[in-house]
Amino acid sequence: MAVRRRRRARPVLSTVVPGGPRGVALPPPSELELSRRAWRRSRARRSTLVALASTLVFAVVAYLAVTRSPGWPRVQATFFSPSVALESLPDIARGLLVNLQVLVVGGLLVLLVGLGIAALRTLRGPALAPLRFLATAYVDLFRGMPLIIVLYLVGFGFPALGLQGVPTSPFVLGTAAIVLVYSAYVAEVFRAGIESVHPSQRAAARSLGLTHRQTMRIVVLPQALRTVTPALLNDFVALQKDVGLISVLGAVDAVRSAQIQVGQSFNFTPYVVAGLLFVLLAVPSARLADAVTARARRRQQSGSLL
Amino acid sequence: MRRRPLPLVLAATAALALSACAPQEESTDAGSSGSGGSSATGACTPDELDTLEPGTLTIATDEPAYEPWFVDDAPENGEGFESAVAYAVAEQLGYSEDDVTWTRVPFNAAIQPGARPFDFDVNQFSITEERRQAVDFSSPYYTVSQAVITTAGSAADGATSLADLRGLRLGAQVATTSLDVLTTVIAPENDPVVFNTNDDAKLALQNGQVDAIVVDLPTAFYITAAELENGVIVGQLEDSGEGGDQFGLLLAKDSPLTDCVSRAVDALREDGTLAELEQQWLSDVADAPVLS
Numbered sequence: 087m088a089v090r091r092r093r094r095a096r097p098v099l100s101t102v103v104p105g106g107p108r109g110v111a112l113p114p115p116s117e118l119e120l121s122r123r124a125w126r127r128s129r130a131r132r133s134t135l136v137a138l139a140s141t142l143v144f145a146v147v148a149y150l151a152v153t154r155s156p157g158w159p160r161v162q163a164t165f166f167s168p169s170v171a172l173e174s175l176p177d178i179a180r181g182l183l184v185n186l187q188v189l190v191v192g193g194l195l196v197l198l199v200g201l202g203i204a205a206l207r208t209l210r211g212p213a214l215a216p217l218r219f220l221a222t223a224y225v226d227l228f229r230g231m232p233l234i235i236v237l238y239l240v241g242f243g244f245p246a247l248g249l250q251g252v253p254t255s256p257f258v259l260g261t262a263a264i265v266l267v268y269s270a271y272v273a274e275v276f277r278a279g280i281e282s283v284h285p286s287q288r289a290a291a292r293s294l295g296l297t298h299r300q301t302m303r304i305v306v307l308p309q310a311l312r313t314v315t316p317a318l319l320n321d322f323v324a325l326q327k328d329v330g331l332i333s334v335l336g337a338v339d340a341v342r343s344a345q346i347q348v349g350q351s352f353n354f355t356p357y358v359v360a361g362l363l364f365v366l367l368a369v370p371s372a373r374l375a376d377a378v379t380a381r382a383r384r385r386q387q388s389g390s391l392l
Numbered sequence: 393m394r395r396r397p398l399p400l401v402l403a404a405t406a407a408l409a410l411s412a413c414a415p416q417e418e419s420t421d422a423g424s425s426g427s428g429g430s431s432a433t434g435a436c437t438p439d440e441l442d443t444l445e446p447g448t449l450t451i452a453t454d455e456p457a458y459e460p461w462f463v464d465d466a467p468e469n470g471e472g473f474e475s476a477v478a479y480a481v482a483e484q485l486g487y488s489e490d491d492v493t494w495t496r497v498p499f500n501a502a503i504q505p506g507a508r509p510f511d512f513d514v515n516q517f518s519i520t521e522e523r524r525q526a527v528d529f530s531s532p533y534y535t536v537s538q539a540v541i542t543t544a545g546s547a548a549d550g551a552t553s554l555a556d557l558r559g560l561r562l563g564a565q566v567a568t569t570s571l572d573v574l575t576t577v578i579a580p581e582n583d584p585v586v587f588n589t590n591d592d593a594k595l596a597l598q599n600g601q602v603d604a605i606v607v608d609l610p611t612a613f614y615i616t617a618a619e620l621e622n623g624v625i626v627g628q629l630e631d632s633g634e635g636g637d638q639f640g641l642l643l644a645k646d647s648p649l650t651d652c653v654s655r656a657v658d659a660l661r662e663d664g665t666l667a668e669l670e671q672q673w674l675s676d677v678a679d680a681p682v683l684s
Contacts, residue, residue: 157505157506160506161506163505164504164505242595242599242601245596246595246598248599248600254600254601333586334588336563336596336601336602337585338586342566342586345566346566346571348503348567350522350523350572351522351523351525351526352503352522352523352525352527353525353526354500
């Protein structure tokens with residue numbers, strides 16, 4: 087190939103001051119620039135102080151409003167008793183391990199099943215209509231049904247069939263119910279991602295001779311997954327809380343062990359302890375979701391300011 | 393550039409927040425009365441009693457209400473042991489049947505701090521010292537023991553001692569003394585399976601998800617006789633608590649009524665009414681073998 091000749095020399099960008107000796111660094115900023123910087127610094131300081139002050143005032147008002155209320159001592163003793171909290175912590179933490187196991191196993195299964203359903207729903211071709219129809223029916227059914235009812239039906243209904251080899255452990259049945267419900271949600275998230283990939287991508291892939299499956303695997307899904315990661319993490323945080331519902335089947339998880347202790351002492355502090363543990367569990371996920379979203383934004387806008 | 397006077401905004405916000413969270417009017421004099429109660433005069437009459445609604449007695453129980461404590465989930469019909477006891481207590485205090493209002497309150501709402509929508513709650517609440525920190529109990533109206541029930545042919549069928557039960561999967565309802573007794577007296581090797589209600593526990597027992605469940609003895613007799621197909625009472629457990637497990641009427645902490653309600657229950661025990669009602673509603677609680 088012939089080398090293209092440049093018609094015009096590009097302007098040379100350099101920080102060297104014209105006329106000055108080569109290699110000299112930038113000139114010191116002007117008075118005006120210095121004053122601008124100082125003004126910006128002072129504004130930043132001022133807004134930080136204002137934010138601090140308003141936060142402090144809000145906290146003080148909230149604190150006074152709560153602690154000056156007539157029922158506060160009773161509420162404090164019933165919901166925020168440090169001794170009860172300490173006493174209940176070991177059992178609740180042990181219960182949280184059950185929740186974590188369900189979360190890990192269930193989370194992975196949800197990803198697989200959800201992706202499968204989404205793939206079924208996005209199949210092309212008239213012959214595959216029944217598969218599409220079934221996948222759509224599944225999503226409609228399990229997105230619409232309250233999780234607690236699915237838990238009851240799966241947890242007490244399956245064993246009632248009296249079939250050989252049906253598991254009776256609340257852990258297995260609870261996880262199955264959660265996977266059924268959450269897969270429907272996640273399938274919709276995946277489908278939105280798949281459909282957000284521009285049709286031209288698909289057309290280009292097919293024109294290169296890729297089959298439908300190859301197109302999905304190599305071209306569409308990688309882009310779709312990147313789009314829906316924040317939404318998936320959001321569903322993961324929701325799942326973290328909802329694993330607390332498996333206690334209705336008899337598994338002694340964090341929520342259930344808190345409930346047991348509330349029943350013994352008629353003091354509600356264990357509920358607060360369990361709630362805080364779940365929040366602690368959700369914070370890393372929320373930060374991760376933020377980081378992933380921010381990274382995606384940086385990539386897409388690669389350096390532009392807005 | 394004009395600036396908003398920031399302190400003013402903050403002050404306004406604070407004032408708003410404070411007025412929005414102003415404490416609500418106390419309907420009764422703020423419970424400064426000690427555990428003694430209001431009737432220093434000793435008069436326990438409808439005119440003297442500081443009830444929720446003047447002149448009527450508001451009694452609460454959970455929904456659904458189970459046999460043999462209530463019949464047909466209708467506490468107002470006076471049938472079933474606890475319904476009968478509630479009406480007897482009301483009568484003792486001088487309330488006619490028409491002056492009794494029933495309300496349905498779930499477990500957690502019955503034990504919450506603060507104002508409660510009832511004068512007393514009757515729902516097989518076991519009296520424990522730990523619970524007394526949070527609520528008031530009347531004197532006991534029934535002493536109960538716990539029993540293990542199962543279905544014929546299960547692994548627990550035919551067990552004669554606690555040792556026979558230790559290796560099995562046992563269940564009970566959450567927040568009950570049945571569960572406490574299960575964990576302390578039987579002390580099973582597997583974690584107990586804990587259900588929201590006895591209905592769930594029954595279902596799991598029928599499904600074979602648990603080998604046996606622990607309930608109180610009157611409930612055990614009712615469930616095995618009327619609700620479970622081929623239900624079996626394995627046996628009753630010796631009381632682990634001090635002086636047995638006793639049911640008391642539940643009142644708000646430092647309720648002005650506690651004294652009078654307790655005295656009414658005591659009077660009913662002394663004149664034999666409680667024993668009669670037991671005979672009438674819980675008569676089939678014959679002897680079940682004691683597991684040791």
